Amino acid sequence: GPHSAGADPGPASYDQGGTKPTVTDADVALGKIDPASFAGGSVTLNPEKAKAALKVEVGDKMDLSEALSAFGVCEIVDENMANAARVHAIEWGKDIAARAMIAFGGAAPLHAARLAEKLDIPTVVVPTGAGVGSAIGFLRAPISYEVVRSRYVKLSDFDAGEINTLLSGMADEARVIVSSGAGGAALQETRTAFMRYVGQGHEIAVPLPDGALTADHAETIRAAFESEYKRLYGRIIPGPEPEILSWTLTMTAPRPQVPAELTAPSGGAAEATGNRELFDPATGTYVEAKTYWRDSLPVGASVPGPAIISESQTTTIVTSAFDASVNELGYLILTRKQAT
Known part of the structure; x- marks a missing residue:
């Protein structure tokens, strides 16, 4: 940064000729994004290109490991967002830690839990259709x-x-x-x-x-x-x-009456679809995290962090500081674990 790679050539992991690392590249390198299912599988990412770009532009220049190069990029982004939230809360005289965070957009669920850790927010809500939340809001407005x-x-x-x-x-x-x-x-x-x-x-x-x-x-x-x-x-x-x-x-005009549609199946336990190495900010190392497909998570299911919950438009990262559950509307509710 601070310049965007745009869609063409895009992040280095798009494998379209881009050589400058982006936040997407850092997320790929940290294991947050499944290279095979990005954008609903319409784009196949190249993790090696992401890691190579991070090494050249960050790691070699700052003498950082591959993992810390990617983590450093995400930490700067997350800290910038957290600091903006702190300033906004102070200016309005609000206690941000007493509130829940709602994450929507393609990238927000990837970073929301880490942001909540920084802001001491105990609850993160990821609604259904979070990746296209702005479009849903526009159509229902x-x-x-x-x-x-x-x-x-x-x-x-x-x-x-x-x-x-x-x-x-x-x-x-x-x-x-x-x-x-x-x-x-x-x-x-x-x-x-x-x-x-x-x-x-x-x-x-x-x-x-x-x-x-x-x-x-x-x-x-x-x-x-x-x-x-x-x-x-x-x-x-x-x-x-x-x-x-x-x-x-x-x-x-009056607000359109849109009936609530429950997309999550009813009852049952969460079944993992596999495992993936995910960088854990708490330990500074990669950990084995279970992966889940959101559309298959039933109402009431619990997913302990660290975990990765994927869907067509985005991915929710449940850090080791949080556990996730599915409420009666099919929303993901990330709740901070009690200190032991």
Whole structure:
């Protein structure tokens, strides 16, 4: 890194001429990815090319072994993500260790358990279809359209009639778009003002009251701004006047009713499909890990870590610090082992 290898030539393990190691190459070298079943078997990876690229670009330059070269790449990536999560949690005043992590995307389940170890998160959830989670979310999301208008307004000069005309025009524009795909269903309208104190260089989103606005709503909006500002920053600033820079209106159709589909078989124990050497961060060595095919894991099945759970779009790595189980929705639940 930091440059992507792209799809062409791609990681060295793609065997398409790439010579620079990527995170995918490191995952292959560490045993996280089955070279024969990558991308549902549509791409056959070359582990030797991955190891050779890591040796030349990392191992030889830093005097590291083959395993530590690959592990170092993954550790940097995982630590960067963990640090970003720490900063985000601190900025929002949240206790990240009190929450569960949801892993979706092609690579997230490969790294989620190690990330959870770093963040002291006790539970990781890998939903069904995690590898294509964004696509599933898009298809199940309600039809929605957002209109944004810039219109500078000081609350001391708030003109309800002018703003109602603005918002009405925005609503008409959005309604035409959303109605075409809503099948006659009732639409929901959400309005937001982006506000700041006079003299500031950034704005915060403040919800607006429903319905037609009146002159009295200037104080309602001021109170909402101060409440949101205090929630974000812990205090309000007495003296400066609040101002509005832009307005957004979102029109949304009802959320599609999608019945839950259980893809996991019912009852029974987890049956391993084989074994593979997997690098264990806890010991700094390769260990023999059992491999499983996710679609064959029944509800209630338990998989002790370290283990590798493969599916068509991704692979879930259960590190030695976690055990996995399958819940009633077919989701993988990784739970941190109790310290002994």
